[in-house]
Amino acid sequence: MRSIAQKEGFEIRTAKGSCKWLQDNVTFIEQDKKPFMLTRDSAVVDNFVINSKKFNIPQAYSLNYVVGGNSFIGKTSDGERWMLVGEDEIDHTGKATIGKTYNIKMKNIHSIPQQNYHLDMFLRPLGYPFVLVDSPVLTKKKLSQMELSENRSDLITLQRDFYDYEENRQRDFASHSKVIKALKKAGFIPIEIAGVYGRNINFMNAIVNKRPSGAISYITNSSVCESPFVSKIEEEFKADLMQKVPFCNKVYFVSGPIEENGENYLMYQLGTFGGGLHCMTVEEPNFDVWG
DSSP: OEEEEEEETTTOOOOOSSOOOHHHHHEEEEEEEEEEEEEEEEEEEEEEHHHHHHHTTOEEEEEEOOOOGGGGEEOTTSSEEEEEEHHHHHHHHHHHHHHHHHHHOOGGEEEEEEEESGGGGGGGEETTTTTEEEEEHHHHHHHHSSOTTHHHHHHHHHHHHHHHHHHHHHHHHHOHHHHHHHHHHHHOEEEEEEOOOOOSSSSSSSSEEETTTEEEEEEEEEEOSSOHHHTTTTHHHHHHHHHOTTTTTEEEEESSOOOTTTHHHHHHHHHHHSOOHHOOOOOOOOOTTTO
């Protein structure tokens, strides 16, 4: 990530603490045209909060905090703030309370069906009004078209993992077609892509960096592992993304070391704990170019 940050021109700040999933516990919002940090639980993010003080970032603990992994905030082209919120959060907190806490008009708070337990596991805003959405239908199509001859064992394992994962997801969560419908109703333009290949391969759980030119870079979890076949899945996603999103001109995959089971670190985190790169980070946006 530090190497990517140097190339992309943003800063990485780190802090040791008891909370691995920063995205769910910390959110930067704009207050008086400056960054302001809302926290879900001051005890869990204590070390991060303490570190933030040296950067002169004010913060507050809020009982009405919306889980960061289950929400996205941005601005429309005319500068109005919008918020995509998983319907679980809406049901728990209510639009009026969320609007007051985050200083967002109720009309701009949009409830999104839970295609998975958090929004950042299946969709990623790319800059208003475009939103990348995982399509299990497209993933199934990809898997059915992959060459069996040289990679039979790895492909069968990948297919089995995906179908097991998808069977459980369909039982517990909403269809991607409902998500597409909700986004369109809210005025967004959904872009469907094959982005999730099972528990440990998730390209939707990502960070987006907008450059001064307006182009974006996409930073996500890697599929590189001991299997050369599975390792190439990320290149398939990259080709799809750059074809479907012309204003994305750079894609980065973050892996970490290879674990004992042959997966890279982030694949292991996704498969074992259900969280990846986006879950472990929290973005402090440049509010002047926020989309």
